[in-house]
Amino acid sequence: MPDPRFKILTSASTSGPGDAGRTGSWRVERPVIDMDRCIPAKTGKHACHLCWLYCPDNVVSKDLEPTIDLEYCKGCGICAQECPAQAIEMIPDADFIKGADRE
Amino acid sequence: MNPGGLDYNYEDWTTIMNMTAKTSVLNLTQEEFIYPGNRACSGCGLSILYRIGLKALGRDCIFVVPPSCLTVMQGLFPIAATQMPVLNCTFASTAAIATGVRAAMKRLGRDTQVVAWAGDGGTSDIGIQALSGALERVEDIIYICYDNEAYMNTGVQRSGTTPQGTLTTTTPLSGKAEASKNIPAIIAAHNPAYLATCSASYPLDFHDKLLKAKEIKGLKYLHIQTPCPPGWGCEERMTVEIGRTAVETGLFDLYEIEDGQMKLSGPSQKLLGKTSLRPVREYLEMQVRFKALSDEQINVMQAEIDQKWAGYRDTF
Numbered sequence: 553m554p555d556p557r558f559k560i561l562t563s564a565s566t567s568g569p570g571d572a573g574r575t576g577s578w579r580v581e582r583p584v585i586d587m588d589r590c591i592p593a594k595t596g597k598h599a600c601h602l603c604w605l606y607c608p609d610n611v612v613s614k615d616l617e618p619t620i621d622l623e624y625c626k627g628c629g630i631c632a633q634e635c636p637a638q639a640i641e642m643i644p645d646a647d648f649i650k651g652a653d654r655e
Numbered sequence: 656m657n658p659g660g661l662d663y664n665y666e667d668w669t670t671i672m673n674m675t676a677k678t679s680v681l682n683l684t685q686e687e688f689i690y691p692g693n694r695a696c697s698g699c700g701l702s703i704l705y706r707i708g709l710k711a712l713g714r715d716c717i718f719v720v721p722p723s724c725l726t727v728m729q730g731l732f733p734i735a736a737t738q739m740p741v742l743n744c745t746f747a748s749t750a751a752i753a754t755g756v757r758a759a760m761k762r763l764g765r766d767t768q769v770v771a772w773a774g775d776g777g778t779s780d781i782g783i784q785a786l787s788g789a790l791e792r793v794e795d796i797i798y799i800c801y802d803n804e805a806y807m808n809t810g811v812q813r814s815g816t817t818p819q820g821t822l823t824t825t826t827p828l829s830g831k832a833e834a835s836k837n838i839p840a841i842i843a844a845h846n847p848a849y850l851a852t853c854s855a856s857y858p859l860d861f862h863d864k865l866l867k868a869k870e871i872k873g874l875k876y877l878h879i880q881t882p883c884p885p886g887w888g889c890e891e892r893m894t895v896e897i898g899r900t901a902v903e904t905g906l907f908d909l910y911e912i913e914d915g916q917m918k919l920s921g922p923s924q925k926l927l928g929k930t931s932l933r934p935v936r937e938y939l940e941m942q943v944r945f946k947a948l949s950d951e952q953i954n955v956m957q958a959e960i961d962q963k964w965a966g967y968r969d970t971f
């Protein structure tokens with residue numbers, strides 16, 4: 553027989569994004585992809601996707617033109633380091649905050 | 656919607672996996688089992704492993720995790736990053752608790768995979784007796800040790816697997832005096848059903864070793880070298896590069912042991928054909944934790960690696 557008090561004694565979490573908050577705010581530099589260099593974007597064929605594979609925080613998409621979720625990207629720069637086409641540049645986030653075209 | 660044929664659902668993908676020998680970036684599932692916005696540091700090697708490892712394990716598993724960076728990364732309360740159930744346990748009891756969970760699953764008639772996933776401190780020091788017991792009893796679990804070579808979660812204290820000469824917060828001046836424990840060798844002495852070493856820099860190799868482990872009965876042990884930027888003293892972007900350098904210099908070897916037979920895996924196997932490997936100094940100079948090593952110590956390390964590989968060339 554289940555003990556009706558069991559629920560009271562148990563703590564359980566629900567799964568979801570952002571348990572550490574908007575981790576994009578940890579970032580100092582943000583990755584920016586140059587689609588003229590990116591292999592799948594340039595060839596229109598699925599290839600490479602190493603930025604998607606290695607991103608520790610699962611914020612890069614596996615699309616022909618990869619996108620990055622800046623809400624949660626921690627700005628580690630592994631994607632830029634591993635990109636075989638040098639298509640990703642790490643640009644100081646401050647540059648984006650100061651400008652009028654702030655996202 | 657699906658121009659490249661990449662968007663497999665999990666079942667389709669499993670079928671495809673059974674047809675192809677190796678997973679590639681292209682056929683690796685896009686399904687994610689961990690959410691972004693978790694508490695791991697930026698550039699964490701464990702995050703890469705956990706994310707790709709979960710893709711191999713699939714939804715039908717339960718994790719048993721002792722105190723470690725993974726406890727933090729898996730998610731806390733009330734939101735957790737991991738989409739599968741995780742049971743947190745005390746340090747010394749990981750393999751014992753995993754044994755109990757497996758027994759409960761058996762009683763319920765479920766094939767649910769039980770995966771103990773612990774750090775090097777939790778495995779090589781504090782949890783080793785429970786693990787040795789589970790190995791001796793041939794429990795049907797997967798045990799993963801991610802080895803970031805120190806107690807990272809509490810601020811980089813030296814552990815049993817910290818290499819000799821490494822600077823940590825408890826060996827701050829001249830580095831750790833003692834040599835590191837060879838945990839895979841200790842596990843191998845128990846004759847496990849399957850043993851493999853992996854690296855966070857080769858996540859697909861880890862993925863496929865997990866797929867293999869899932870099919871084997873008995874205790875499967877995977878030991879993974881896991882770069883950690885704050886603990887190793889390197890830039891966050893260097894995580895993958897450093898792990899790769901450890902393998903390419905011949906310092907950390909990727910291999911499997913099945914039926915007592917050791918076999919080098921892909922990236923390490925390839926090195927057999929080379930007449931000389933990258934010098935270990937390249938690996939050491941990438942990390943602040945090795946700053947206290949003397950030239951003499953580095954030469955000794957290099958000589959040990961050369962000797963090990965001369966042995967491999969004779970054996971394989």
Ligand SMILES: Cc1ncc(C[n+]2csc(CCOP(=O)(O)OP(=O)(O)O)c2C)c(N)n1
Binds near residue numbers: 722773776
């Ligand atoms: C019995 C006990 N002693 C100490 C601690 C504190 N503690 C929590 S995590 C941790 C470090 C674990 O190191 P490791 O297993 O290598 O995992 P990592 O943090 O490096 O990922 C320690 C010492 C604890 N929770 N329980």
Ligand code: SF4
Binds near residue numbers: 634638640
């Ligand atoms: S790693 Fe570089 S080339 Fe490859 S998909 Fe990403 S951005 Fe494109």
Ligand code: SF4
Binds near residue numbers: 609611628629632
């Ligand atoms: S690899 Fe790092 S920098 Fe690149 S997208 Fe992922 S979190 Fe951001």
Ligand code: SF4
Binds near residue numbers: 697698807883
């Ligand atoms: S301390 Fe190291 S292992 Fe722990 S979360 Fe940070 S990078 Fe990852």
Ligand SMILES: [Mg+2]
Binds near residue numbers: 775776807
């Ligand atoms: Mg550790």
